[in-house]
Structures are given as C-alpha cells and as structure tokens.
Amino acid sequence: MKHNWIVPAVVVPITIVFVLPLQAAIATLPYPLSSFNSFVFALIFALLIWESGGVVWFAALLYAIVDWYTATPYGLVVISNTLAMLVVLWFYRSFFTNRSPVAAGALAALLTVSRIFLYALGYFGLSFLPGVQSPPITFLLTELISEVGVTSVVVFVVYVGISRLVPALKVTHTVPLRNI
Amino acid sequence: MRRYVITAALICGILLVAVLLRTFGSWGFMEKAVRVVTDTTLKWAYQSAVEIETNGESVNVQAPNSCTVESTRLTQLELENNELRAQLQFLKNTAHHVGATVIGRTLDPIGTSIIIDRGKADGIVPNRPVIVGNGYFIGKIARVDEHTAVVRLMSDFQSKTAATVDNRDKSLGVVEGGFGLTVRLNLIPQNEVIRPGDVIITSGLEPDVPRGLAIGIVEVVEKKPQEPFQQAIIKPSADLHALTVVSVILP
Helix, strand or coil, rough: CCCCCHHHHHHHHHHHHHHHHHHHHCCCCCHHHHHHHHHHHCCCHHHHHHHHCCHHHHHHHHHHHHHHHHHCCCCCCHHHHHHHHHHHHHHHHHHEEEHHHHHHHHHHHHHHHHHHHHHHHHHHHCCCCCCCCCHHHHHHHHHHHHHHHHHHHHHHHHHHHCCCCCHHHHECCCCCCCCC | HHHHHHHHHHHHHHHHHHHHHHHHCCHHHHHHHHHHHHHHHHHHHHHHHCCCCCHHHHHHCCCCCCCHHHHHHHHHHHHHHHHHHHHHHHCCCCCCCEEEEEEECHHHHHHHHEEEECHHHHCCCCEEEEEECEEEEEEEEEEECCCEHHHHHHHHCCCEEEEEECCCCCCCEEEEEEEECCCEEEEEEECCCCCCEEEEEEEECCCCCCCEEEEEEEEEEEEECCCCCEEEEEEEEECCCCCCCEEECCC
C-alpha cells in the first residue's frame, strides 16, 4: 500500500473533505470534547497505515486548506503544523519500535505538543506585526493539556477497536521507512 | 541530524514559496474550486451540529419519525427568524450592515473564531464589529477573503475592545478574551466605581466600533489596593457557542 500513490491520491482529498466539516462540528461540542482534534487523528492514522513520508505533504495540504479558515496570518498554521508532522515522522522512525494503541496515543500526544509549541513559537516570531499578540502561557498550557488528553485517548480507543479489522494497523514491530 | 535540518529547511522553503504565491493570488483559481466543496461541507456540518445542539432536549432515544424531523426543522426556523427580527430591529438606525450565516467555527488551533459566508465581495473589511440579536457585540472581523470572512470572537486571547459601563460618558477599560467562556474588563482605574450587575457596552473610542453595543454584565470585580488597575469578570450577553446568523456593521 505504501508504494502505491494512486490510493493516497484518492484517499487524501476525500479525507480532507471529510475531516474539515467533522472538526467544525466537533467545535460545537461541550468542553472538553471540543478539544478533540480530528486533524491529528487523521494524520496519526495516515502515518500508521501509510507509513510514508508522504504524510508530511498530506499534512501540508490539509493545513493549507485549514489556514483559509483561521484568524491568523496565512502561513502560520500550515508551516507550524507541517513541521510538527515532520518531527513526529522522525520520532516514529527513530524511537518507536512497534505499532500499538499505546504508540498511536503517544504519537498523537507528541504531534499535539509539537504543533502547539511550533505554533506558539510562530506567534512569538510574528508578534512584531500590528494586531498580532502572543498567546498567554497559562492559556496555551490549558489548551495543550485538554487537547492532548482527549485526542490521545480517542486515538488509543479507536486503534484498539479497529486494529483487528484493518490489517495495516495490526500490532507489530515497525519496519524501516523510506526517506521522504 | 544534518539531513533532518536540510529536510526541514527544504519543506519550510517550499511552504514559504506557496504562501507567497497565495498572497499574490497565484492559487486563486485552484482555491476557488476547492472552496466550493469545503465551504459547502463546512456550512452543512456546522449548521447540522448547531441544530442538534439547540434541539438537544427534544431528542429522545427512539428513531425520529417524520413529524419529529419536521418539528425540529420548524423550531430551528423559528429560532433563526427570531434572531433575524431582533437584528433587524437593532439595525434599523444603522445605515450600512450586512447579514451573514455562520458556516463554521474555530479551525484555528488555539483561537476562538467563527467563519461567515460574506467577504470582500459584500463590502466587509477587517476590524468591523459583528453583532447578534438586539445589538449584542460578539467580535470583530479578523480576516476577509472574497466570499468568506473570519470573525475573532471577544473570548479569543487576541481580542481587545474599548468598553465602558452603560450610561457613563468616559471609557472605562479594555475587554479582553483568553479566559474560556468569560471575558475580562481590564485597565479599570482604581478610582472608578464598578459593581456586579453593571452592563458593559462598547465605548466608541475605537474608530471602527460604534458606541453602545452590549458586551455583557459584570459578574465579579477584582480590586487589589497594591495594583494600579481593577479587573472585572464579565459574562457575555450573547451566547458565543451556538451562533448561526450574525450581522456585520459596515462603515
């Protein structure tokens, strides 16, 4: 599957079209359920199923569209989130020795932490622009904790639920990945 | 390690070029085509989610029959109608305004914003105030595209609005977000008297925001003698969670 580019070429746009409205609907849920991040969910499962560096470009494409609908200067969301996905890919290649529900949950947590860290870093870098203000640290930490908690738990539970049904998610040791 | 840094730099470079091309409008044709799909699906998902939320109490465990579905639709239409009537009543004396439907909410990683289906083509410009109901201020336009705009709600950590207590002449402080469901009125001088229950409105000191838009009601006043300013916690007048129809006040 990972060498076949036709499947991602069809699956990626469909996923994007599905995940965007899903996130819009999730945002209306009561707290802390509204902290669930369906983008992180989709990206982690794409990484575990696809096991290719192409997932970084998937993240770039997804967040390029998400960035149309944010209040931040265009580019901040797409660049910070794509780099966060790159960091997670490297961690997956270098430190993760198996594919399991715990690994999936940990990857989701790592992706959330990296993306919020890089996003905040970008904000601090852009705070010289008029009207751009850095987020307060306490606010960032609150957001981070709720998002990491909810998203990781959902990824863990869904992995447990579908790993027997999807052969690509069978609990196993990882194989070396190709370079992106 | 060096290879990792080079890869990251390359990706950053490619993305920066893409962002610059987008800024100069080179992706316009592609963006338009994709937005036809994404705008529609976003709107559908958001409106459905809000509809379910607003009718949550009437939902029971049985599968809905056609009568329940019709009743849900009518309730939703009634709510929307009441909201539009209230906005129309308030906007009678305002020369320029445009109504908009909310098509989505907060795709921003840590911000609090909504997306509306009106943009540059409808005369919307950044920093214009957005209201619901009978003049309840909810936020300001943060970003405008051709047919959509992003509204930064007053609960967002970047939101700042000059405000005062109703029936008082001078500006009292600045309403700031970033504290979850409540907002705070900061920079209130120590000698000012402010009490729980006071109605907070926009002061009109900002060039784009007229005076008199209701922001909320003071819930708690935090006054420490060693600090130069007081703070007040405000409960917003408008429900910022389930917005469906809003109005943008134009210049």
